[in-house]
């Protein structure tokens with residue numbers, strides 16, 4: 001038998017990988033003993049595994065279809081195994097490999113052996129509330145509003161926010177009452193741009209242009225997303241409409257997809273393959289940006305290289321069985337709340353306007369509220385952008401008093417403060433204290449002076465990691481504990497996703513213009529200007 005080469009070798013490998021994943025999923029489904037535990041202890045729902053299996057069968061069908069069409073004459077015919085449930089051109093065909101992959105998953109833990117910290121919630125409310133230790137307005141000099149500038153550009157935390165929306169959505173009420181083991185994640189724990197693609201052209205047709213379904217539909221002038229007659233955004237994740245910056249990045253991603261479609265057509269890619277190929281292309285470039293542009297800025301290039309080379313130590317879900325650890329969702333990746341400025345300039349020379357209420361979203365984008373992305377990202381040919389806020393354990397006034405449109409009606413006005421919510425979430429999901437995690441990771445815990453605040457039994461993880469960033473990351477990046485959690489989770493998610501570039505083709509490099517290892521977010525955004 002001859003050995004496949006080039007594209008055939010790649011498809012052959014891909015088919016092998018998908019078959020292995022499928023065998024794993026089938027084994028997972030038959031392991032009924034895994035589901036005899038009380039429901040609150042399940043990490044996975046049997047229905048999720050079934051959905052994963054359907055997704056993998058679809059992917060396998062698509063690989064076989066592509067392989068069949070590109071297989072050299074005389075090669076083995078695609079085998080008939082019932083994995084293709086409909087013809088590839090049928091509009092509801094599961095052969096569409098890149099439609100919504102799986103359903104909701106549960107959360108898990110990175111450090112299951114550590115005890116919960118359990119701080120008195122009244123202390124958390126005092127610390128996170130108006131005038132508390134997490135309120136930046138208490139210490140910021142009003143004559144020097146840029147006095148807490150970090151080194152990084154102001155747009156990066158907003159990219160982080162979109163990454164958060166892509167992988168985690170815990171919709172349980174802030175008051176607690178849901179067992180952490182029973183919390184559901186409404187997003188798939190994959191860096192798969194579900195925030196823009198949602199259920200794809202088949203399941204979410206309102207996202208796409210009826211006249212050209214391979215492309216996203218944009219708002220009337222191309223700067224906004226499509227909205228219904230009541231102004232509600234028709235997008236993959238409603239949270240991306242929360243403020244002007246998330247919306248602008250969302251639109252930039254839609255436009256990037258549409259540009260890739262144009263490029264594929266110009267390169268003669270058959271129309272039937274254009275949408276799926278564009279989605280895979282944008283997805284891979286996004287994943288690349290997370291690993292090679294976003295993460296090095298946030299945790300330092302050395303740690304990224306180390307985790308890539310040596311693998312993850314604390315977060316290693318088996319392929320196809322990823323989950324989001326609560327230490328990540330309810331502490332480490334909420335770092336970004338500490339990088340949000342109170343006010344932003346939208347255009348060169350324009351006034352700085354408060355994030356809330358001025359830049360609140362959830363309605364059509366007003367004509368005088370357009371953002372020049374060069375004001376928040378350092379783009380080639382433009383002066384340096386505004387900087388993000390320094391990480392120091394404090395949140396800008398806009399976040400200490402969130403608008404009701406963001407929080408919904410709250411029983412307790414304290415829940416308007418994002419710092420209170422961050423601290424309470426960590427408590428209701430029973431996170432360990434920062435010092436305990438640091439000791440487990442063999443990192444010297446922060447001193448009382450560095451923390452600037454004594455907590456009765458240990459420091460809530462979210463606050464601890466922000467103070468760690470202040471003292472061990474110069475206020476510009478996460479420290480050793482926060483950085484390790486974030487790097488391992490994001491890289492671990494990619495490794496656990498059988499369709500990510502790190503799983504399928506670890507030596508893949510960007511292919512879009514400005515291609516190569518130096519490709520970054522600016523290259524994706526710049527043409528959107």
Ligand code: HEM
Pocket residue numbers: 157158159160161164168169170171174242243328329330333334335336337340355406407418421422425
């Ligand atoms: C203006 C900017 C932002 C606003 C208004 C905002 C608001 C919120 C709100 C209201 C929640 C839910 C709080 C709760 O009930 O527990 C939340 C959760 C979260 N935020 Fe933000 N956020 C912002 C920026 C960011 C940034 C920059 C990041 C990261 C870089 C981030 C990461 C997260 C994460 C990881 C969660 C938990 C999500 C989940 O598991 O459901 N956010 N944010």
